[in-house]
Amino acid sequence: MTTDEKLQHFYDVSVESAKAEAAQEIENYKKALMKLLEEHKEEKIRQSQMELKAETDSAKRQINKALSVEQLNIKRRLAKKQLELRDSIISEVKNRLEEFMSTPDYPRYLCKKINEALEFADGDEMTIYISSNDASLMPTLVAQTNQQVEISSETFFGGLKAVIPSKNIIIDNTFSALVEAEKAEFTFDGGLSYE
Template sequence: MTLDEKLDQFYHAAIESATNQNIQIVEEYKKSLQEIYDEYKKEAERKADALYRGESEKLLQEKNRTLSTEAIKLKRKISDKSAELSEKLFMEASEKLKSFITSPDYFILLCNQIMGAVDYANGEDMTIYINPSDEGLKASLEEKTKTSLTISTRDFMGGIRAVIHGRNILIDNSFLTKLEELKSSYIIQ
């Protein structure tokens, strides 16, 4: 083999070796870049996911806050409307009671309440009060029930109140008390 052939063979071997080393270096560099890219991609996805979750939670909290505020407003409106309707209902009831007081049935009711109180007292000392507006009915009621009545100094819309002194018992069949009891128990939720 001649020197030129040896040089040529050496040249080709060196070129081939350099090319193989170059290819290996490029492959290692590509592999290194791919690893850096994959790592960067994972980090970017993690950050994006964390940002997404954070923003989702903020939106959810804002939605819940808005819903809570609106629910409170609705409850307040319902409560106001309920109070308005309750007031209207009890005003109508008061008007019906005033109308009832002028009817003959009211006289019968008073007689029944008086007789019920007398029966409950069972002969014990008691005072039966009628409303000041019923002063005109006093004589008729006393005659009908054979019971002494006292005109109250306080207006209680109608009905009777009786005190059994020996047992410290108050029998309160007044319209005002009954209406107040209904108002306090009449709560719309």
């Protein structure tokens, strides 16, 4: 082999070796870039998932807050409507009681309540009070029950009060007290349930 051939062979081998090394370096660089790209993609996906979760949680909180506010508004409107209905019903009851007080059944009702109070007193001294509006019924009540009846200094709406001093008992059968008790205990049951 001549020197030129040797040089050419050395040159060819060197070029091939350099090309192989360069190709290997390029391949390693591509792999490193691909790895960086995959890591970058994974990081971006993870970040976007975290952002999506944070936004979803925020949206859920906002929805729950809006629902709570609306539920509170509904409860307030419902309570207001229930009060209006209760007051309307109580007003109707008062009107019917006033109508009842102008019927012949009203003196019979008072006599019945006086007799119940007498039975409860069991012979103890008792004072029966009626409203000043019912003063015209006093002679009838006394005649039918044989019990002294007095006009109350307090104004009340129909019915009567009985006081038994020896037992420290006041029997309040006034329509005012009965209506107030019903008003205090009045509830709306049934219907749709939202809780």
